[in-house]
Structures are given as C-alpha cells and as structure tokens.
Amino acid sequence: MVNPNRISHDAPELRDVLLGFLESASSLCDMMNTTMAAVLNEIMSIQADEACGAPYGERSEARVNSRNGYRERKLETTVGTLPLMVPKLRSGSYFPTDLFERWSRTDRALAAAVAEMYVTGTSTRKVERVAAKFGVESLSKDQVSRLCAVIDGEVDAFLAKDWSGMRFAYLFLDATYVSCRVNGRVRREAFITAIGVGDDGRRHFVGFTCANAESYASWRGFLQGLEERGVRNVRLVTSDAHGGLVRAVGEVWPESTWQRCIVHVKRDVLDKIDGAGDQRRARAVMAPVFRESEPALVRALYHRAVDELGSFAPAAARVLEDAEVDALAYLSFPREHRIKIRTNNVQERMNLELKRRVKVVQAFPSTGSVMRLLGGIIDEINADWATGRLFMSQESLEPVLGLERAENRIDDFAPDEEVMRSAEVIMMVALDEFEKAA
Numbered sequence: 001m002v003n004p005n006r007i008s009h010d011a012p013e014l015r016d017v018l019l020g021f022l023e024s025a026s027s028l029c030d031m032m033n034t035t036m037a038a039v040l041n042e043i044m045s046i047q048a049d050e051a052c053g054a055p056y057g058e059r060s061e062a063r064v065n066s067r068n069g070y071r072e073r074k075l076e077t078t079v080g081t082l083p084l085m086v087p088k089l090r091s092g093s094y095f096p097t098d099l100f101e102r103w104s105r106t107d108r109a110l111a112a113a114v115a116e117m118y119v120t121g122t123s124t125r126k127v128e129r130v131a132a133k134f135g136v137e138s139l140s141k142d143q144v145s146r147l148c149a150v151i152d153g154e155v156d157a158f159l160a161k162d163w164s165g166m167r168f169a170y171l172f173l174d175a176t177y178v179s180c181r182v183n184g185r186v187r188r189e190a191f192i193t194a195i196g197v198g199d200d201g202r203r204h205f206v207g208f209t210c211a212n213a214e215s216y217a218s219w220r221g222f223l224q225g226l227e228e229r230g231v232r233n234v235r236l237v238t239s240d241a242h243g244g245l246v247r248a249v250g251e252v253w254p255e256s257t258w259q260r261c262i263v264h265v266k267r268d269v270l271d272k273i274d275g276a277g278d279q280r281r282a283r284a285v286m287a288p289v290f291r292e293s294e295p296a297l298v299r300a301l302y303h304r305a306v307d308e309l310g311s312f313a314p315a316a317a318r319v320l321e322d323a324e325v326d327a328l329a330y331l332s333f334p335r336e337h338r339i340k341i342r343t344n345n346v347q348e349r350m351n352l353e354l355k356r357r358v359k360v361v362q363a364f365p366s367t368g369s370v371m372r373l374l375g376g377i378i379d380e381i382n383a384d385w386a387t388g389r390l391f392m393s394q395e396s397l398e399p400v401l402g403l404e405r406a407e408n409r410i411d412d413f414a415p416d417e418e419v420m421r422s423a424e425v426i427m428m429v430a431l432d433e434f435e436k437a438a
Helices: 012-023 030-052 105-119 125-134 141-159 216-228 243-252 262-270 276-290 295-310 314-322 335-341 345-361 367-387 394-401 417-437
Strands: 067-077 080-089 168-182 185-198 203-211 236-239 257-260
Touching: 030 080, 067 367, 141 367, 168 203, 168 345, 168 367, 168 394, 185 216, 185 345, 185 367, 203 216, 203 367, 216 243, 236 243, 243 257, 257 262, 262 276, 262 314, 276 295, 276 417, 295 314, 295 417, 335 394, 345 367
Parallel strands: 168 236, 236 257
Antiparallel strands: 067 080, 168 185, 185 203
C-alpha cells in the first residue's frame, strides 16, 4: 500500500501514477478509499507548498506565500466519495484542477442560472459572455435540465434539514431584493434569509425563501417553517423594524427578545433630517451612545442624544426616543456578545456576496433559478463556516441558552446622577470635536 508520507516534492512521476491509479480504482474496497483520500490530500499539500515556495511550517528565504487553513471538499469517484482537505493560501488561491472539477456548488449554480436564461432566450449580451465562459452555449435543454435538477436536489436537502439537535441563542433575519421574471413580467422579489448562532458557537444559515418581505403572512410562514424544522427557543432575534416581521417573531417565538438593528435605527433617524450639515451633527450626537459598553452609561448617553437631536431635528429625536427599548435590548445579554448582536451586519456581509453574484445574472428567469443560485452560494458559505473560526465561544453561550425566557431588562439600567454627569461630559466632548472638524 502506498504510504502518502513518503511522497516527496521531487516525485512528479509518482503523482502521475497515483492519478492514473485513481481513475482505474473502481473495484477497490472501502479501506482503500481512505488511503486514496490520504494520498490525494498529501498531493494537494505538496502542490500548496510549491505554490508557497517552501514546505509547510518551514522558514525559508524562498517563501513567497503561506498556508491559511483548509477547505473541505468531496470528490465523487467510481469507488465512492472521498473527503478531501483543499489547502487555502494567505494570498491568492490554490485549487487542484488536475485532481478534480474546478466548479464549486456556487459555480455550478451560477452556470445553471445562466444556462436557463440562455435556453429560454432571455439572456443579454453580458449574460451571453458569462455563458460562453462556462461553455453554456454548447449545452442542450436536456443537459440544462439535468444540471438544474442536481442543484435543486441539493437546495431541497438543505431546506429540509432538521435542526432539532441544536439550540440557537441568536437569530438574524433580513431580506435582499433581486429582479425576477414572474408571470411574464420582471419584478423585484425579496430573498429572505435566516442566520442562527448555534450552541456550537458557529453561524448557520438555517433557512431562505423567495417571498413578499412586506407581508406579515410571508414572515410568519417562513418563521413557522424554521420552527417546525427545529429552530426553537431562540433567545434574541435581530432585524430591521418591519412591522409584519416583528409581529411574526413575537408570535412564533414568544420567549425571545427582539433587537432592532442599531444601524437601521440610525438610518431611520437620518431620514428625518434635511441638510448634510444637520445629518453630520446627528451622526456626531449618536456616535458616543454606541461606543460605550456599560448599560447605565449607554442609556444616559441615549437620553442626551435624544435631547440634543430635539434642539435641531424634533422629528428625528422622536424616532430615536421611540426606538430606545428595542434598540438597547442587546444590553441584557453578555458583554462579549453585544457588539455582534446589536446590528444585522452578519446578514449585510452575506447580502453583499449574494448581490455580487446576482449582478452577473441581472434578471432571473424564474423564482426557481433564484433559489437555485443563491441556495448554492448559501450552501457553500455554510460549508466554510463549519470549518472556520467560532463566531462565539461555546462557554459564553451557555448562560444565554440556559434562560427559560429572554427578558429585555433595560429598566434595570437606570442611570444615577454620577452616570448622568459622565454622559454630559462625553457628549460635550463629542460636540466640541464635531464643531472643530466642521
């Protein structure tokens, strides 16, 4: 049996032999499967070292790059599925194109979306250029159908996953809009996503769908679907302030607390202010509030910000005042979690990746192609999250998961006179800096 540890950097012939061996290994037993995976992993490690200019962990003047972990991938062969660990590089990228197919789930999903547009005659010149890159113009309708069916199966399996074996402390909800052809007309459709933080300390996309994001019924149906698949007893839900969404959260998870994303709160305040100068002043007034971490001081600064806004933008001050309880809900949770749960930034970053891919397609030929492409991207992001750094430590999540019911304890953080004086000084400094900069 081949010992992968004996493969050296100076043995390209051996690599060629092993690759040929892989192609003809259809009758090997399961034990040989493990050995083959080890051999291929070693080959990829060697190739990654060559790309870096030096062996893994070795100091060398010839080094031009370094390793940055691994990405799990599976290779389907005639003898079964091989679990492979593809090395990642600190800069640039490495992919073993001589070992297995370059296309990832995402790339295949993108090819399928472009292919569907091509064969239905809805593609533009830009899409045709993308299609040519994938070789889509050479695919028949039957081939496109088979390609779509494979990816649809993966998306369906993802959407049917049972999450009852995991507890979720936090959930982030958001919607991004895509152009889609529905009943012969192109219109904006909402692609709704849910990201949960599980008891393993990792982020997980737990669901997605195309729906009317302005509808309470759509949100309730989506959240009920999550609950039926095991996403239960969520302690905090972070989202924007859409009325139908907030109502649905309260009905599906009555034991949870709702956090109004503070980024959206700031936007809502600024929407009530005319003039660039007053908007800059409003930003300067709100900035100190969320730089502090002590709950009583945050509340004191919040009240000062409302008062200061009231002096030049009364309507904006009312928006900020009305949002206090929900905007400061994060203060009731562990200090190390607060900066991550008070905004929907985790969703915003993922939406940027989704929109980057959507740009290529422009207008989707159907809601099915939206689910196929974006579902493929989400499936791949989930795979990266499963092997990446923890989002939160498991130990810090235990107190949150142990709550029978999450409470918004903002009334427990009433500032005393000393705290109010501190808030006054902090706000005065912020305004002085603003005046000097102006």
